[in-house]
């Protein structure tokens with residue numbers, strides 16, 4: 001985007017937005033766009049209130065946050081602390097294992113892209129050696145009776161999640177957290193519908209078997225003190241929205257319109273919620289899918305747990321009638337195809353394998 005300033009900008013921030021490389025000039029000193037300098041906090045206690053007015057009041061705050069920033073802290077969510085404590089304990093134990101043990105459940109060991117990805121395996125910024133993080137991805141599995149999904153379990157299908165053998169604690173902790181986040185995210189779809197001036201149940205028909213993914217992450221400290229290696233390079237998320245649970249070590253930063261990184265430090269008992277590309281697409285940009293990154297300069301181990309929520313795989317996304325502009329054509333996007341495409345963008349090491357996506 002070209003920006004008029006007194007002097008030509010010399011410094012740029014580089015990122016991937018919607019899977020496409022982009023850059024933004026850095027404008028300091030109060031010039032440039034009106035933009036955010038902090039991440040707003042929204043008390044979500046009332047998203048389940050029996051009072052429509054109370055639910056609408058939350059939705060109005062969410063609407064403002066999503067329009068101005070694309071990120072907000074959801075305070076007073078109802079996911080029990082013991083569920084959160086247990087998943088953090090279990091993932092710390094998992095990531096602390098020897099490399100070889102984790103590689104036994106590498107994402108390419110099974111179809112469906114589920115499992116472990118080691119340090120530096122994903123890469124969005126070509127100038128780096130890759131993202132300095134390791135992860136474990138799990139998602140919906142119709143054959144798993146422990147998942148509280150809307151369909152009855154099918155016993156004749158093999159499990160598509162790539163669970164570590166002999167680690168029931170990890171499987172149970174992640175699955176319990178997953179079930180809570182599916183439920184909480186479904187509630188958020190109602191809040192987002194209200195926030196867009198739609199019927200609360202507007203998105204229900206697109207969320208009959210929604211794709212939700214839990215992806216525990218571990219960011220080791222920088223090898224060089226004060227180093228600038230990305231834990232996760234600047235990007236936007238590609239599903240509908242993300243609900244992120246941070247541990248107690250910071251590092252997440254959100255890019256404002258002036259190219260300035262705004263810290264989103266952990267706040268106890270909150271989730272960080274951010275709009276992702278599907279919702280930006282269907283709202284024609286009214287709700288922003290904002291660029292963010294993680295750099296762990298703290299000298300400590302950082303753990304975080306994003307939950308990515310997408311509509312049904314076969315849902316076709318079109319710009320909402322209330323968000324269209326006269327005379328403009330809007331493309332339809334099928335959720336499953338888009339997810340498959342975006343998985344490939346950062347997985348340059350094994351592009352052939354990246355085609356095996358079965359969500």
Ligand SMILES: O=C(O)CCC(=O)C(=O)O
Pocket residue numbers: 215217232237244246252292293294304305306
């Ligand atoms: O770890 C974090 O705080 C953010 C992770 C993230 O942005 C992502 O997984 O897309």
Ligand SMILES: [Fe+2]
Pocket residue numbers: 235236237242292
């Ligand atoms: Fe992200």
